[in-house]
Amino acid sequence: MSEIPPSPRQLFQQLDSGRITREQFREAMAFHAKEAIEEMEEDHLNPAAALLEHMLSRRAASKLLKRHEEPLIREVLLALADMSDFPPGRWLWNAGHPHIPLHAFFRSKRVPIFRIVTLEAAPQHVVVVVEYGAPGYTSPKKEEIHLRRNRRNQLCEESRRFL
Template sequence: MLETPRQLVARFERGEIDRTEFQTLMAIHARDLIEEIDEVHQNPFAAWLETKRAQSTVKKLLKQHSAFQIREILAALSEAPGFPMANYLWNAPHPDVPLHCFFRIGKEPVFRILSIKSSGKNVTVEMEILEPKNRQTVTLTRDQTWQLRASSISTSADQE
């Protein structure tokens, strides 16, 4: 699995990879992004519909949780080892990127948060991921610096 841009920058700053390797790996991310942009230009109505669905999902989440809390959860998910949607969530902490940009409701790979339950140091997030009806529950736990970290991930396909 390709590391997220944030992880690549950290490795580059620590001197673990050189500039050429960093640029090569970042170019892969850039190509993926360009492919997404091409898809939007090829079917603007589908892109608009996807945006509206994502905005609706975020609006529902914001009725019960703050934007800061949602961004914190998305950032923790992006750092979870092996989390398949990390490449879509790596810049979630940046407040200048609208929250709806991180959700994929009708377009695969799907990513939608269904519920968030918080109790003390633990946050449980139920989500639909990769394909419709594929549900995962992730438990995030606050560490000694009060940062959320993924502590367990369970998957179950919905039966309907």
């Protein structure tokens, strides 16, 4: 597989709607599983860097939790994961699972990085500024994303712009 497949969340939606076969689903999920295993091997080979990344990610999550409730942060992460052309979405796909620690979704030093710079929330509208790296980019991108609640009360992309 030469290109990166959609996030696991998007793959589940495609499988459920019949747009892909079970075999295509398994092949794409194997890519994501291999990627996760490679990161675990890197952590095993370099425990000091893994510990530093862990501490920085916990700090990033803690800073967000001082201003916002955890369910809102997870909802924002899921809305970002649903955006089709958002590279970090493949690491955010299971943000709705409360048994996965919130800090697991932030990547402070590990390439590609993912940080929430600011998060401003109103009842029906959320503005989030994210910084992320993607394969092939030398410096991180900074993007402002506006999310709005739809009729099902779910956050969905309204607009976005690069900063």
